Amino acid sequence: MATTTARLLQLLGLLQAQAVWSGDELADRLGVTPRSVRRDVDRLRELGYPVQSSRGLGGGYQLGAGRALPPLLLDQDEAVAVAVCLRLAAGGTVAGVGEAALRTLAKLDQVMPAAIRAHVAAVQEATVTVEYQAATVDSDALLVLARAIRERHQGRFDYTAKDGAATSRRVEPYRLIATGRRWYLMAFDLDRDDWRSFRLDRMSEVRASTFGFTPRPAPDAETFIRRSVSSGWEYEATVRVRCAIDEVRDRVGGWGTLTAVDDAHCELRVGAHDLDMLAWWLLRLPADFEVLDNEELVAAYRRLAVRAGRIADGGGEADAG
Structure with a gap:
């Protein structure tokens, strides 16, 4: 009986995770025969869960709309993942979600077993959400x-x-x-x-x-979005970085185009909508660089150098005139 109950719960979890499952797919996931899957589906229906089935191409088993909805089934890794996502959502970019995310976190905490709750609490205690200006x-x-x-x-x-x-x-x-x-x-x-x-x-x-x-x-979605976002920059520049390409590859990621020059130099083509933000971002590189083709960026660095020098001297205002 315990094995059957565990399998029913696993079946419910699978039906929640994907819109439609074929009988063979479910049998493979559960490690049983298709006939056992049909019996388990019948048991779920007897318990009031709206499991629908259809034949033909694209057919299979799926959870239908109804009053009796299955419980939310989460294993330890899934519970931690949900908690982390909710914590991020509480300070994130989706309008109106912050308060709902906090309420959901509280409800999740009430129903989780003690062992899983301890793992989630550890993640929450170790996580700090820093708000910044973003488009909601x-x-x-x-x-x-x-x-x-x-x-x-x-x-x-x-x-x-x-x-x-x-x-x-x-x-x-x-x-x-x-x-x-x-x-x-x-x-x-x-x-x-x-x-x-x-x-x-x-x-x-x-x-x-x-x-x-x-x-x-x-x-590929990530590559496509990176290219789309970078195709309409207002400011673009090429800089020659005084280090090997492997030393900056992780810092640049997909937000610029890197080209190896030799074992000690590489070139980076990058862009932005804000010139000062571009200047600050490039300063994060782990090596010095030379701006090759954008005098506006060079002028921005001169302005930043004057400001930095003023701050280093005590933050006093520049002399008038």
Whole structure:
């Protein structure tokens, strides 16, 4: 009986994790025969859980809508992951989520076993959330797009571009990407017949269509967003860094293009919308560098040098005249 109960709970967890499962997939995950899966599904239905089944291509088992919903089943790793995400959400970029995240954390703490609660508490005590200025997005829009991605339904929304131009877009949504400061949607734009990235804070009237779509071959989401974000910089510069390329690769990540010059030098092509922010960001590199092609950036460093010198001398104001 204990084994059967444990398997039923595991089955419920699987049905929560994915929209549709075939009988063979569930049997493989549970380590039983398809016939045992059918019996377990019948047991769940007897207990009031709305498990639906369908035949044919794309068919299988799924949790349906109904009054009797399954309990939230979390193992130790999942509980810790949820707690960390909720802690980040409490000080994050989704409008209206902070208070709800804290309430959810409190409820989660009440129902978790003592051993798991101790692990979650350790993570919470060791974590500090530092707020910074970031573009907030509407939580309803985020959920609508996430659901459309999961159910493979087209999405529609009004969009305001950087230059203020307003358009209505029809897309096949594929991925949501959070960069820390902003949320982006990677989608196939049906009217432009091409892949596009959209900032969620520039969207309005976000809604899911009833039209489904068949997923097409898609580019890597992280690489696509990095390239899209960096393609419209107001300021760009190339700097020659006095160290080997491997010494700065991790610092640069995907936010610039590195090229090896020799064993002791490399060049970095990078951009930003704010010149001073670009100057400060480059100062994080672990070696000195030379600006090769942007005099405005050189002038920005001169301004920063004057300010830094003034601060180093005691923070006094510069002499008038």
